Amino acid sequence: MSEKFDYVIVGAGSAGCVLAARLSEDKNVSVCLIEAGGNDNSAFVQMPAGVAASVPYGINSWHYQTVPQANLNNRCGFVPRGKVLGGSSSINAMVYIRGNRWDFDNWAAQGNHGWDYYSLLPYFIKAETNHSINNEFHGSNGPLQVNELQTPSPVNQYFLKGCAEQGIALNSDINGVNQEGARLSQVTQHNGERCSAAKAYLTPNLSRPNLTVMTKVQVEKLIVTDNTVTALRVNHKNRRRIINASKEVIVSAGAINSPQLLMLSGIGDKDALKKLGIEPTLHLPGVGQNLQDHLTVVPLYRAKTSAGTFGISLPGAMQMTTQTYQWFKNRTGDLTSNFAESHAFFSIDNDAPAPEIQMEFVIGLVDDHSRKLHWGHGYSVHASLMRPKSRGSVTLKDNNPKSAPLIDPNYLDHPDDLTTLLAGLKQTLSVLESSAFNEIKGEMIYPLDKNNDEQLIEFIRSTADTEYHPVGTCKMGSKDDELSVVDSELKVHGLANLRVVDASIMPTIITGNTNASVIAIAEKAADLIKLERSQPADQ
Known part of the structure; x- marks a missing residue:
């Protein structure tokens, strides 16, 4: 079975929901959003205090753990990641913190043009409706509802x-x-309910005829032809399907699952992939490296x-x-x-x-x-x-898409x-x-x-353990940086029609909770994609 869309987005987390909503604003394009988890209508999601059950007991979560951490008495750390519409924004503590302006200026100083604080500020503002702070730093007409407790x-x-x-x-x-x-704390809540990325961006737009949302569908592999990503192989109820993308595939599966999918598709360190029986598609050794966490x-x-x-x-x-x-x-x-x-x-x-x-x-x-x-x-x-100097990695255990990856924050x-x-x-x-x-x-x-x-x-x-903010495993940077995976437009180096848009692109971790920044990253990415679509083909 084969289906075709203009844009296919992998992962309906904070970034994926933003992208699906913004790209489908154009009635002339078709958008498909694929999520491995289910819908978000559970009280464990909508009730803010439901986080007390979602995180420890694996409700709507991948429920990963790290490899033994040598500097933490060889303990295995905890890595809960959202597996539901809204992703981790549907299981997090809803704290609205953007990071420090120095963080983003530092991204730009590393060669990532257009990612300084004042370039990103309009996207924080665009995303937000802040119900208690009214100044030049905050928005009043965005989908994401920000309130006092x-x-x-x-x-x-x-x-x-x-x-x-x-x-x-x-x-x-x-x-x-x-x-x-x-x-x-200011929180992403409204009228006593969680305002996840799904609630803010996806739910109001589900009736759009050009937006298709697939849940409980596992993406197993990207299909690459002549250095161009053309389709995905997915698994739904143990039945495989091919989903074609005529314009782009956008991987927004998060700092753990995005590098995992790239590596399963042969995109990563060629020697490591060969050892697992994966035929290399593109030697990109930075995939899965540069892991940082609070x-x-x-x-x-x-x-x-x-x-x-x-x-x-x-x-x-x-x-x-x-x-x-x-x-x-x-x-x-x-x-x-x-x-x-x-x-x-x-x-x-x-x-x-x-x-x-x-x-x-x-x-x-x-x-x-x-x-x-x-x-x-x-x-x-x-x-x-806030800004650890230690760097870790996400690697594959084997070539089975159902296997949890090996997560080593190297704390x-x-x-x-x-x-x-x-x-x-x-x-x-x-x-x-x-x-x-x-x-x-x-x-x-x-x-x-x-x-x-x-x-x-x-x-x-x-x-000591995670504060739930893994980033950096598909690092944004120039081709000269051997650990970089995407460029400043979030396009994967060396491949056409493929971007990564989520926390994994952060070159360095930010000072504070990561969800608000991921939403701003996705808002900017949506504009980059729209701008490219609007330009003549010969430019």
């Missing part, structure tokens, strides 16, 4: 005051002039009261029953929480070009991605290293990463031990002494 916990005020005690001032707009500081360490504290926090207790169970009814009835109440209700950015080195540490304050005892449960109530903080390989994260953990503990928390602070789940470096380092090695 509907019912923030009063416990956040202890954190914000603790930050102030430690010299981290309040910042009304961390996506504006200056990123450093502390704030209640490593986070999480101190946890019990609270003296159950008020304002989530937890396992009789009062907590009664609260959950009441709040579940309230959310289903009118989309209000505590289950509109994203758990990571406030955050702060700060630097260790005063000369750093952008904040080096992000703290996310969580109103619950979230231990090991909520896979390790504790009786009672409390709070925790994710202290995350703490560079010694500076441990030094900076240790300093960030110390500062985080100073905030949590400040007098602002005296009214609520109980015992630590894992007692730590902020003056004992040896103990803190062991805590990092025995507990």
Whole structure:
């Protein structure tokens, strides 16, 4: 069975949903969006607090893990990635943070023309409707709804005051002039529901006759003829089909699955592919390399009261029953929480070009991605290293499309990463031990002494893990860069009719949560594709 479209997009995550919506605005082109997961109408997706089940238990997720990490006591880390319409934007904590302007200027300084901050800012603005901040940095007419938390916990005020005690001032707009500081989270929610990329971009446009969305379809391979990608082989319910693309195939499967698909298609390091029985199509050794992620360490504290926090207790169970009814009835109440209700950015080195540490304050005892449960109530903080110097990889286990890839973030390989994260953990503990928390602070789940470096380092090695932001595995850069995979128009070097558009193209990781930036990347990519289509064929 064979089908044909102008544009075929692989992956209905944050980038794929944007591309499908923007490209199908032109009624004269046909667009096909392919997603390995199912639809997004589950309460686990639409209810903001559903993230507590989606992430730890693999609901709507690929549920990967890393290879053993030598610098984390040989533990295997956790790598949940969205497998549903909306991708990871349907299972994430909905925090709206764009990154630091220096991040994008640094991309441009690496030779990626058109990717500096002021070139990307119009796409952040275009994507966004911000319901509480109205200034030149924010949008008011975009599909992505950005709001303040509907019912923030009063416990956040202890954190914000603790930050102030430690010299981290309040910042009304961390996506504006200056990123450093502390704030209640802005979230991609609206009317008590998650506003994923699917909800923002895809759902309103599903009735377009030129847009076809396929779910529960696994793309197995790109078909390349004369250095041109012409089609894909897909598997649906164990039946293979060929889907042809007359103009372009756009791979938007994310930082793990995009390089996996390229390598399965023979695009990657030729020697590594041959060893797996894959005939090389194009020698591109950067595919799957340059993996970067935010490593986070999480101190946890019990609270003296159950008020304002989530937890396992009789009062907590009664609260959950009441709040579940309230959310289903009118989309209000505590289950509109994203758990990571406030955050702060700060630097260790005063000369750093952008904040080096992000703290996310969580109103619950979230231990090991909520896979390790504790009786009672409390709070925790994710202290995350923003710009690691370590680099890892995504490689193939074998030539079977159903096999999970080998994911190696190579955490703490560079010694500076441990030094900076240790300093960030110390500062985080100073905030949590400040007098602002005296009214609520109980015992630590894992007692730590902020003056004992040896103990803190062991805590990092025995507990630190992902903050869910893998990037960089199809790096944007010039042909002279042996690790680059795509050029500044996101076209794959050496092949026609193929682009990669997602977090994998980031040359270096950004300072903060990655979802907003991926949406802006896709908005820009859609314009690049439209501009090329509008130009005469001989140009």
